[in-house]
Amino acid sequence: MSDLATTDQVLRLLLDGQPRTRAELIELSGLARSTVTGRIEELLAAGLVVPSGEAASTGGRPPARFRFNPTARLVLAADIGATHLSVALTDLTGEILHRSTTPLRIDEGPEVVLAAVARAGLALLREAGRSPADLAGTGVGLPGPVEHSTGRPNHPPIMPGWDSYDVVGRLGRELPGPVLVDNDVNIMALGEHATAYPDVDDLLFVKVATGIGAGMISGGRLHRGAQGAAGDIGHIQILGRTELCRCGNHGCLEAIASATALAAGLEGATTSQDIVDLVRSGNTAATTAVRQAGREIGTVLAAAVSLLNPSLIVLGGSLSQAGDSLLAGIRETVYARSLPLATTGLQVVTTRAAHDAALRGAAILVQQQALAT
């Protein structure tokens, strides 16, 4: 991995896909000719850069051009949910090349789940006709708080056996390259930002599913907070409410407006998908309940808007697929309860990256470290 991890300005200048000559790279970087030449040799040797035709000659031998080679190495991206495992191979730009999804319960514990991640990843590599040595690294999303610097889950409420588990060490036994771990909502925010809104600097991604959480892009970068617990809006208390939450407190947003909370009050619904199906079939009770959940979530997001002043709130997670009811409820409260200044130009929309958001984001974790972007 040292060839990738020590990446410098030369590779960074080529990441836009534009072929460039040695002279252009020297001028753009301000680096010494010998440094640039040596670096190009290393990148060519690693396959990360390939020759790309010749520039127009100004007399004499025409200068060679070089371009970034995004499939020189692959990234393994894993999105581990409460009840599923999705893995994908992406190129170094995060483009998904191959993928697979299987049912898997996170509460079977880290040994079982991470063995499945490695197995699924190695299977994808085989199917793609590539070797494990081609891996630039592995990015993993987990459904709970993660200390990003160590990759260890930090008191995750729905992941028995995972607290402080060495995810990096376990996967590193079977998969070459660095292993980067973050929580699922953070990687969804990264993936949504990179694929659908790369030019938006201040974005809040809100996942509404079994639980409720947010991922925050601030000044173009993910804000993880001091313990990796930023975005934990599901446990903000709603004044005057007393519903018991799975975290042990009362009146948490999650105990009022998550899919779990809604399903408990709706006949014929136990999962997010059931609720989505009821709403899509025109069931009035379900539609009303989802819209009210949107309003409750909106009271918390109104405060978040005053605090963060994002230009975009993106709604994701399984319950976001329930048509416009959730979005309408959220918009209603956010626009009514935030100052006009903070809502000028604020958009509240449903995810575009959808199911790809988490996998794309997991790949970005690796890209950011491996390519030092």
Added chain:
Amino acid sequence: MSDLATTDQVLRLLLDGQPRTRAELIELSGLARSTVTGRIEELLAAGLVVPSGEAASTGGRPPARFRFNPTARLVLAADIGATHLSVALTDLTGEILHRSTTPLRIDEGPEVVLAAVARAGLALLREAGRSPADLAGTGVGLPGPVEHSTGRPNHPPIMPGWDSYDVVGRLGRELPGPVLVDNDVNIMALGEHATAYPDVDDLLFVKVATGIGAGMISGGRLHRGAQGAAGDIGHIQILGRTELCRCGNHGCLEAIASATALAAGLEGATTSQDIVDLVRSGNTAATTAVRQAGREIGTVLAAAVSLLNPSLIVLGGSLSQAGDSLLAGIRETVYARSLPLATTGLQVVTTRAAHDAALRGAAILVQQQALAT
């Protein structure tokens, strides 16, 4: 200003105050010898770098050392409050060299107030025996939302005549160098961070005075939000409260827990200072009111802690000087209402930079642009 604005890696390597030789600068920067040599000549000519003795010789002429010269240029910092104007001259590290404060009402409008800023700044320069040409730039804090990229106030509620006013253009007529403008709480957060907590990456600075606002350091950088309105926590609505706020809404935090709101309910108090004096004299009603205000502010900060997971909340503004009552009320609610994970290692403290925070922060605006740090 071009000599400062085009600053590159060479100057940045010297900002730590450590003298370095040409060879060390070449090695540390990776830049070409000719680039480093040329840059040092320019910096010497601008006075930003000065010779600083010689390194130990390894045979032959001992190599010259160069160091950053922080008083080569000065920064004018202005903190404009609702009823006061403070200005200071600082060196390029933000150290305050000279200062003055005068009463001045922001509602006299931008022409009057900004003329006073320029006058006070030029007077300080004269007293310091320095020329206006020595100014590296001017940093200004205003008591309302500011679009930082243009320096124009953005619908500020207590600043009649200031909306969209061209502060940069007006001051630029009299003061050389760039003019950078931000809101007062943002510059207090910058100043507190730089002077007291430079190693804390995630910090929330909360100002409690006539109004209530917050400045947020995320990943070591100020988070301004999309319209420069981030941190506007004074207008987050407290569920179930109906007090009329000066913004026109009901139940805003500011209408319940600001110094203005408290003074209205306390005999013998009209200003923050009156309340602070009452608390310090042992007045029970004032102490109880301030503590309760702390609890109300705490409900909003508890949500902010869940969302941002800061490691430090710093309490500033005039009401923060009212002993421990405010702090105790805030701590009580924040620790009771946030998840244990987000409060692990969370500290809630009173400002250390105190009155200097705003001026230091205003100077940092200029430093960050001028020295490209």
